[in-house]
Amino acid sequence: xxxxxxxxxxxxxxxxxxxxxxxxxxxxxxxxxxxxxxxxxxxxxxxxxxxxxxxxxxxxxxxxxxxxxxxxxxxxxxxxxxxxxxxxxxxxxxxxxxxxxxxxxxxxxxxxxxxxxxxxxxxx
Numbered sequence: 001x002x003x004x005x006x007x008x009x010x011x012x013x014x015x016x017x018x019x020x021x022x023x024x025x026x027x028x029x030x031x032x033x034x035x036x037x038x039x040x041x042x043x044x045x046x047x048x049x050x051x052x053x054x055x056x057x058x059x060x061x062x063x064x065x066x067x068x069x070x071x072x073x074x075x076x077x078x079x080x081x082x083x084x085x086x087x088x089x090x091x092x093x094x095x096x097x098x099x100x101x102x103x104x105x106x107x108x109x110x111x112x113x114x115x116x117x118x119x120x121x122x123x124x
């Protein structure tokens with residue numbers, strides 16, 4: 001009986017290790033075809049499609065973003081939110097004229113990670 005428990009424990013650990021590992025994600029964000037000067041991009045797992053795990057948020061600066069390695073996401077489908085700089089961030093005052101309502105879309109993260117491109121409509 002002890003051997004069965006040990007075997008069950010080993011199998012459980014092996015199965016847990018078979019899950020997807022976080023992958024690096026970076027990309028570009030434009031608004032109306034122009035690089036978004038500042039803002040944020042958030043990835044929220046789409047549980048309905050089977051994607052689980054933590055989401056992540058990265059700042060957008062000069063039209064580019066990159067999720068840091070300690071905030072990488074697992075491959076799968078995500079709801080993506082892109083918004084203007086947070087109030088009080090300092091960038092919000094300099095970019096007040098470019099403020100817009102957060103915009104949502106979806107994205108699929110490949111098993112190898114990769115580069116994504118988003119174009120926020122000028123008038124969402």
